[in-house]
């Protein structure tokens with residue numbers, strides 16, 4: 001794949017589309033008749049959330065929360081901060097956190113803790129990707145997951161490396177020479 005930023009494609013555009021439709025159907029079923037807010041984590045989950053929201057038939061709010069934990073590194077620093085206002089819509093609603101990838105679980109465990117003062121009716125997690133070596137660290141339970149992927153650094157469909165490659169319609173393993181620059 002000359003000129004491609006990935007050394008191999010893990011999930012094609014079509015595979016992602018089909019799986020998002022399945023996840024949307026499951027969420028629609030589980031949240032029928034409940035006040036749901038889908039809370040997507042910026043910036044990585046923005047594209048997934050846009051597609052998932054349209055695959056969820058039951059009425060819901062779509063909100064976003066900005067979290068920063070990565071900088072330019074390719075592994076979690078464990079330090080998280082909110083870059084947007086608190087998601088007030090979470091109060092008195094069922095919250096479904098929408099995340100791009102579950103790796104160490106640190107980011108999500110931090111967010112779930114921050115939401116508690118808003119008194120959400122429930123908090124669940126929907127992540128598009130789970131890395132194979134991931135463990136449900138610190139009690140984070142993932143209710144919906146799209147795909148298990150090998151423990152490699154991936155980009156595309158919202159996932160970035162130093163803010164690049166989010167626009168790719170597929171998910172692939174970033175070329176090593178691009179990571180090392």
Ligand code: IMP
Pocket residue numbers: 044069070076099100101102103104105106107108152153154155159160161
């Ligand atoms: P965690 O806190 O270790 O679970 O890290 C989760 C966050 O790290 C995700 O929301 C992503 O933003 C980022 N991340 C983890 N693995 C990758 C990857 O392979 N590619 C791009 N971003 C990643």
Ligand code: MG
Pocket residue numbers: 041042043044045100101
């Ligand atoms: Mg993220």
